[in-house]
Amino acid sequence: MDRLVKPDVKEVNIIFNRNQKCFATFKLSNLMHTMNVAVSLTTTNPSLLSFSNPLSIIPPLSTMCFTLMLSKPSAQPPLSSPLDTILVKSSVLPKGKATQEELRRMFLKSGSQIFKDAIIPITFVGPHVVEFLLTPAPRKLDISFLLEKAISACDESQLSLLLRAAARCGNSYFASVLIEAGADVNNRDSSKLSVMALAVQSGNADLIEILIDSGYLIDNSVDWLLHKAAAMDRVELLEVLCLSCLDINLNSADMNGRTALHVAAIYGHVEALRFLVSVGSDPDVVDCDGWTPLHCASAEGHIKAVEFLLDCLKYVKYAVTKDGQTAYALAFKKGYSKLYDMLHLGDVLHKAATTDDVEGLKSCLAKGIEVNGKDQNGWTPLHRAAFKGQIKSVKLLLSYGAKTNVVDDHGHTPLHRAVEAGHVNVAMTLIGHGAKPNMKGLKGAVPLHLECYKKHLSLVSPLGGEKERA
Structure with a gap:
């Protein structure tokens, strides 16, 4: 016989909860029909992981439960590569009984009477472990292996929340693994904020493509994805969204009636303006206050954006807001004198030249x-x-x-x-x-x-x- 006891698990999974007591249980069965067996349990990291009963006696053909505990609550899981392990040693007790001190002395010795019955890996699992792995700190760890283990203890709702965290971080690898494990790509929070919106905010084009390929369904009434990309002047994100997300509305408006063109104009992002116009965004569209993108760019003094918008439209500079203001009036109000010429005075000069x-x-x-x-x-x-x-x-x-x-x-x-x-x-x-x-x-x-x-x-x-x- 090469061993006296048999564990009921191949690895011990501890569900890690931040700053809480964490433990896991497993069982050892005595394989001897007529004799008691003494067992000794030790870990490769005894300062962090310990047993309440490391030395025990198991009666013949009986099973005993053991509890592995973190020595104290921690804010971070004590992950390691390679994994910490439990070493299970055993020995036959001819007399059938022994004191704790006798057991301790017995397992201090080595010899044919001491069996090394099992080496059991210890893994930390659960959403708090995944969140920790998302941080940039544990670079020496085998992230892919530990992530796979940690995810195994997460239910669908936890996976979906973790997907949101991965999207917020712009981590496309984590997102792929979580989606494969069952995370819902169409998950939204109470404010209707989508996973895709978080991905766009992170600026990761690969992640956006992964979500689209995984079945993300856009809701144009609340998904102002182009607005977010335009605000960042990230043309590559706009390209992915417009060319891959077939149901996207180029002229979808936010709660203020503003399109992505309005947003790009407010920030003066000319490249975003140029791309959006090239794929069909309407530069004539007005928001709830009657403002065109040109009004927005003029009110912020963005010269290059105003020049571009004037090139796109011949007569839009004469449009007025609901309170009767032209783009020139908005620029004049804030003293953006470099815009006066192109928005108004140029017309006056041309008219004066025509009439002498x-x-x-x-x-x-x-x-x-x-x-x-x-x-x-x-x-x-x-x-x-x-x-x-x-x-x-x-x-x-x-x-x-x-x-x-x-x-x-x-x-x-x-x-x-x-x-x-x-x-x-x-x-x-x-x-x-x-x-x-x-x-x-x-x-x-x-x-x-x-x-x-x-x-x-x-x-x-x-x-x-x-x-x-x-």
């Missing part, structure tokens, strides 16, 4: 407006004044640094526009200030076509060459 309102031009330019600012067609104020033949406005704009060779969206310079409209004096003034008379537009047109001048001049020298009678 010299005093209006001077007033705008004195406020620091960009003299070469373009409208929705790429026209500068000089384009407008030249096309309308407003020579006074042309000269004033040139004196303030207006560029003569800037092109509009069709590749035309102010000189092109002046010649197109037949304004010779304007054309010659522009040439005198550096306009290139042989500069081609996108369609190859040269501004100073001879026929244009025959209508208006008796002598023409467009390129400084020969004169010709009209």
Whole structure:
């Protein structure tokens, strides 16, 4: 016979509860038919793990229960790699009885009469162990092995709570293991906050994909996932959500009626704005107060975001909120002077240039407006004044640094526009200030076509060459 007793378990699992007494029980059975057997129980970590009855006598063919305890409550489970173990020694008692001191002396000796019947691993299990493993502290431990053991003692509700913790930490490995063990990916707390929302907040794109692949069902009425990603300017998260989560609503609104575009605009996140618009988010949408994303960006003074939104929409800058405020009014209220030009004063300058309102031009330019600012067609104020033949406005704009060779969206310079409209004096003034008379537009047109001048001049020298009678 190679052993005298047999344990009823292959390992002892202690359910660890933080700062509470923790223990586990197991049984040893005497395999001898006629003789008592003495047993000795020791652990590899006796300062932490001990028995209430480490030395005992088991009658023939009987079973005895033993309790393994943590020596004192602890905030952290005493995990180890490799695992701590219980060593079970046994010896036959011919006399059938012995005192504790006699048993102690017996097992201090070694010899053929002392059997090493079992080595039983000790594992700590339960949700508190999983939570501890989620922390960055126990790096020397075999996390995967210990996690598998710890999860074995968790029920479905505990697994789902632990999945929320893993999502909050952005730990995709833990999330995968927990989901495989039975955690509910569609679990929500009392405030309807989902596991997916926690994953997005963690910023882990892999974790988001795992949840989607595991059957996460989006609820667009409360899942403002795009809002969270937009607030962080995490375009890669937006991509995963928009391209993998087929039921997601690009224009879902939060309790204030704001879409993800509103949120990106509030924070001035241009890359998030660009992506959301590219996949179909509506930049015209208004919130509960009638604010567009442009209103939001303007109220926060985000220049690049305002520029992008103005490029997306030609006339959205004229939209008013429920209390009648334009994007310009919001920027003006907070003193964001760098936005005045693109939101309002640029329009005033273009209008003044069109109508030859010299005093209006001077007033705008004195406020620091960009003299070469373009409208929705790429026209500068000089384009407008030249096309309308407003020579006074042309000269004033040139004196303030207006560029003569800037092109509009069709590749035309102010000189092109002046010649197109037949304004010779304007054309010659522009040439005198550096306009290139042989500069081609996108369609190859040269501004100073001879026929244009025959209508208006008796002598023409467009390129400084020969004169010709009209």
